[in-house]
Amino acid sequence: MTLTSSELPAGVHAVQVPREIVNADSVYVVSWAVVEGDSVEEGAALCDIETSKAVVTVEAPVAGYARPVAAEGDEVPVGGLLGYVTDRPDTPLPSAAGARAISSASGHGAAEVASAASASGAESATRISAKAQRKITELGLDVALFAGRGVVREEDVVAMAAELHAASPDVCAPSNDARGPSQLKPMGTIQRRVARVMEQSVAAIPASSLERMVDLAPVRERALALGAERKVMVTEVDLLVHAVAVACRDFPEFNGYATADHRVRLFEQVNVGVAVDVAGDLYVVVVRDAAAKQPEAVAKELRGLQYLAARQRLGVEHLSGGTVTVTSMLGRGVHRFVPIPYPEQAAIVGLADVEPGSTKAALVLVFDHRVANGGRAAAFLAAVAEAL
Amino acid sequence: MTRPVSSVTRNVRVEPPVLGVEDALAKMMLIREVEERLLELFSAGRLFGTTHTCIGQETCAVGVVGALDHTRDVIFSNHRCHGHFLAYTDDPELLLAEIMGRVTGASGGRGGSQHLCERNFYSNGIQGGIVPVATGIALAEQHKGSGAVTACFIGDGTLGEGVVYESFNMASLWKLPVLYVLEHNRYAQSTPTTRTTAGDIEARAAAFGIATDRRAADDPVALAEHMRSVVERIRAGEGPFFQVLDTYRLAAHSKGDDDRDAEEIDERRRADPLLRLQHDVGVKTTAALADAARLRVDAALARAEVAPVAGVDAEAERAAFHGRARTLPGKDAFPGPDAATTLVVQNLNAALHELLARHDDVMLLGEDIVDPYGGAFKVSRGLSTRFPDRVLSTPISEAGIIGMGGGMSLRGMRPVIEIMFGDFLALGADQILNHISKFHWMYNGQADTPLVIRAPVGGHRGYGPTHSQSIEKMFFGVPGLVVVAVSSRHDPGELLRRAVVEDSRPVLFLEQKILYAKRLQTEAPAGMVLELHESEVGALYPTGVWRTPGSAGDVTVVTYGGLTAMVEEALFTNFEEDEIVADYLVVAQLAPLGLAPILDSVRRTGRLVVVEEGTAPWGFGAEVLARVAEELGSGLARAVRVASHHLPIPNARPAEQQVLPDAARIREAVRSACR
Numbered sequence A: 001m002t003l004t005s006s007e008l009p010a011g012v013h014a015v016q017v018p019r020e021i022v023n024a025d026s027v028y029v030v031s032w033a034v035v036e037g038d039s040v041e042e043g044a045a046l047c048d049i050e051t052s053k054a055v056v057t058v059e060a061p062v063a064g065y066a067r068p069v070a071a072e073g074d075e076v077p078v079g080g081l082l083g084y085v086t087d088r089p090d091t092p093l094p095s096a097a098g099a100r101a102i103s104s105a106s107g108h109g110a111a112e113v114a115s116a117a118s119a120s121g122a123e124s125a126t127r128i129s130a131k132a133q134r135k136i137t138e139l140g141l142d143v144a145l146f147a148g149r150g151v152v153r154e155e156d157v158v159a160m161a162a163e164l165h166a167a168s169p170d171v172c173a174p175s176n177d178a179r180g181p182s183q184l185k186p187m188g189t190i191q192r193r194v195a196r197v198m199e200q201s202v203a204a205i206p207a208s209s210l211e212r213m214v215d216l217a218p219v220r221e222r223a224l225a226l227g228a229e230r231k232v233m234v235t236e237v238d239l240l241v242h243a244v245a246v247a248c249r250d251f252p253e254f255n256g257y258a259t260a261d262h263r264v265r266l267f268e269q270v271n272v273g274v275a276v277d278v279a280g281d282l283y284v285v286v287v288r289d290a291a292a293k294q295p296e297a298v299a300k301e302l303r304g305l306q307y308l309a310a311r312q313r314l315g316v317e318h319l320s321g322g323t324v325t326v327t328s329m330l331g332r333g334v335h336r337f338v339p340i341p342y343p344e345q346a347a348i349v350g351l352a353d354v355e356p357g358s359t360k361a362a363l364v365l366v367f368d369h370r371v372a373n374g375g376r377a378a379a380f381l382a383a384v385a386e387a388l
Numbered sequence B: 001m002t003r004p005v006s007s008v009t010r011n012v013r014v015e016p017p018v019l020g021v022e023d024a025l026a027k028m029m030l031i032r033e034v035e036e037r038l039l040e041l042f043s044a045g046r047l048f049g050t051t052h053t054c055i056g057q058e059t060c061a062v063g064v065v066g067a068l069d070h071t072r073d074v075i076f077s078n079h080r081c082h083g084h085f086l087a088y089t090d091d092p093e094l095l096l097a098e099i100m101g102r103v104t105g106a107s108g109g110r111g112g113s114q115h116l117c118e119r120n121f122y123s124n125g126i127q128g129g130i131v132p133v134a135t136g137i138a139l140a141e142q143h144k145g146s147g148a149v150t151a152c153f154i155g156d157g158t159l160g161e162g163v164v165y166e167s168f169n170m171a172s173l174w175k176l177p178v179l180y181v182l183e184h185n186r187y188a189q190s191t192p193t194t195r196t197t198a199g200d201i202e203a204r205a206a207a208f209g210i211a212t213d214r215r216a217a218d219d220p221v222a223l224a225e226h227m228r229s230v231v232e233r234i235r236a237g238e239g240p241f242f243q244v245l246d247t248y249r250l251a252a253h254s255k256g257d258d259d260r261d262a263e264e265i266d267e268r269r270r271a272d273p274l275l276r277l278q279h280d281v282g283v284k285t286t287a288a289l290a291d292a293a294r295l296r297v298d299a300a301l302a303r304a305e306v307a308p309v310a311g312v313d314a315e316a317e318r319a320a321f322h323g324r325a326r327t328l329p330g331k332d333a334f335p336g337p338d339a340a341t342t343l344v345v346q347n348l349n350a351a352l353h354e355l356l357a358r359h360d361d362v363m364l365l366g367e368d369i370v371d372p373y374g375g376a377f378k379v380s381r382g383l384s385t386r387f388p389d390r391v392l393s394t395p396i397s398e399a400g401i402i403g404m405g406g407g408m409s410l411r412g413m414r415p416v417i418e419i420m421f422g423d424f425l426a427l428g429a430d431q432i433l434n435h436i437s438k439f440h441w442m443y444n445g446q447a448d449t450p451l452v453i454r455a456p457v458g459g460h461r462g463y464g465p466t467h468s469q470s471i472e473k474m475f476f477g478v479p480g481l482v483v484v485a486v487s488s489r490h491d492p493g494e495l496l497r498r499a500v501v502e503d504s505r506p507v508l509f510l511e512q513k514i515l516y517a518k519r520l521q522t523e524a525p526a527g528m529v530l531e532l533h534e535s536e537v538g539a540l541y542p543t544g545v546w547r548t549p550g551s552a553g554d555v556t557v558v559t560y561g562g563l564t565a566m567v568e569e570a571l572f573t574n575f576e577e578d579e580i581v582a583d584y585l586v587v588a589q590l591a592p593l594g595l596a597p598i599l600d601s602v603r604r605t606g607r608l609v610v611v612e613e614g615t616a617p618w619g620f621g622a623e624v625l626a627r628v629a630e631e632l633g634s635g636l637a638r639a640v641r642v643a644s645h646h647l648p649i650p651n652a653r654p655a656e657q658q659v660l661p662d663a664a665r666i667r668e669a670v671r672s673a674c675r
């Protein structure tokens, strides 16, 4: 599934999941805008793919005929093959184009019902539910005990354990869940991807956090004044984005990340990611080169991004390339929170009200302790507050 | 006991003999005698049902039918068909026995007065609806190069039906050998034509570029002479012709329902063309002809009276219908999907290519199906380039093209009609309901309509309320119609091949739009194996049953079409987290539905969940549940339907998703069935 163009015959262009989608190792194919053999212009929409943050439209790299390979609903790794654009509608495709071997179903007496895997051997006659599997793990039993037993449910595992316990009391101690009944609810696609990003971050980044009080009254005044003057809506978060970007110039280690081999990658440009909540889904939109922009330009850009987010029209370009992140809990009745930095970033800066009615706010910095120590982090936070 | 079916075509080609006056009068008097006798029998309470006589209009029948070549030309007539039938068959017994409900009748007593079939003669009692069918017959005969002309009779009131104009349009576009005869008797049932028909009548056909003529039908010999020249020019390939015949109906529309002015009728009686002809030949000849007609009708009635009355053995009929639907293993089967045909759209497209290549009598009609467009969903791509004569882009005329397909199939072709969106089937509903699905049975097995109507159906595409429906429920209950749905668990191309080539019945072939870009599933769902129920071995469109080895199954889950992926996702979680083992059935032939595999499974599980994308009321699930409950009684412990909410389908994506079923609802339904 990772054919590159150079391996392809003439007249065949691979369409792959764009590599610039960061913080995602795979995407889901949402829908194709074309079907096999449709003629497409260069840049025409081919399909929508879903990343952890948005639905992104993949475009035709050249003009030609669309030849979808990945099916809707398929998960395809970044760089993986979505399909091809060919110069003729019937250009033969590389055989590794993802077609599964089709076994003839005539053995089943019905050529028309797509074939089924044959059921032979004890292994194929064993089907263990995920619930039972967890119980097996919990009780430390050997899966092999269940070979050939047909369908294995949790109760079968418990019964097996009881049997073994009776025979040899130290093997394991079956128990019913003392917490009472429960149910497992699958996460939505976007949340599943967020979950992976978070796991990755927590596993990789030894984070520490600092907090300092700021008075938002002057910040709000400045935002209002700026807004009125430039005829855009400016918020305190917009100013924070700008402030973080400016502070990063003097504290470059917060605009980079620690690598596994203990080096620090420092980015020249400050691209500030801003967490946006759309109907419970988390998106991080990116304001590129924010330090080089005026605060009102930042505000204008963010308004545009929020507009796109609300309409689920964010593209890769809006979501990729962040080097540091800003998040806000203002107005949510929260006075403390500890955000989690994104993988391959060193810092995330957050803002929360201290108490309702007060203009005091908590400015939070969570940072990778590998790139800086407490004193330096405190100075960075002071610089942010100052710029704000 | 049924009447032996006569062969449809004969090899001898005879130009019709020139009609003599006596001959014409004999025919007209036979028709008059039959019609008058029928009215007597009705008023004596000896006949059941209804009839429409052509008393006063006999000249039209004798003049037009007398100009046709009876060895090959085709007639499609309407409710007022007795005269046409008698002029064609010269056999009063076939007609009288039919109206008397005898098995020796033209349609075995099934059709009655307005539903006659004999050799190349057909009639049906739906105003206008017969016109595209007749036009399709003409297309078939043109394609076969038979030189046959098709005559289609309509009344002036029928000019109110839109499908007439769809037919005119296509007949003219494709220069079809069809003769439209309008018997203008100045009334439609009780309403004078002046009240129903604006503008000019001839101009209607002329607007489509059809040659027209209008004349009085008062002299059969002169009319036959004129019609011979008209038929000749049609036969010579000059395209359709519209003949208006001014005439008058002397009797009631049907039986005793006449509110017309008595004086007007009297005046017309005095001008009756039959009287004039009798005057011309003289009293002696007239008396002799009257005697002959009376004797023939007496004899016909006597024979019909002693013939067995038509009856129906519903069980045997059902078995016969299903019996027409078996296949031999591997018979001409397509090889199955390969790398190039793994997407459903490719698979169907490849099947159509192959069908057109293998069979000369396969012809495709549909809107926008010609290359480079290749159909709205591209299933027909590339076909017109390879088979330009047999792949036709049509006007936007769903009723017209479905009806034409019906007519083509009546004449031994295997038309495949592509309907752009299944929703538009509604426009062709009359053709499906009152023509195509009826002909075989109502003509007592003398005709087949091996037609396939392909229709993309279903939502998930954001096409909104009128382009996303699962409209199939409107057609499930139509006797004589087979409804088939492809799924990613079937080989769609092979299903299509069977529908087109191996099934002599009309098939509504559903293709869920979301399937087109989906890959065919060749691996069984996790942990399951395919078990084909014995009732499905050799079935044209078998139901697949997937079961988990080592378990009897807790619940039977039945679905069809585009929902398989969703159902399989739900069943996966149902197993992994709810520890419910399901028998999983994917039906391909939705109607008529073979219940055996479902019953067999529910007998073991006692629980049934039916998942469909259409709305629940009066739907597929309702039928399955009712029939299983009838069979199993308390053996069915729990039954649940999952379907769309009973609403139109909204356009906005989240709203559409809320209305359509999803995996979470399916999972929950399975859980609730098992509680």
Ligand SMILES: Cc1ncc(C[n+]2csc(CCOP(=O)(O)OP(=O)(O)O)c2C)c(N)n1
Pocket: B079, B080, B125, B126, B127, B128, B154, B155, B156, B157, B158, B159, B185, B187, B188, B189, B253
């Ligand atoms: C689609 C349809 N609508 C209505 C009827 C009921 N109907 C039967 S005959 C008739 C009148 C037809 O008038 P016309 O076409 O002028 O023929 P005529 O009866 O005068 O021969 C009507 C309304 C029908 N059979 N089919």
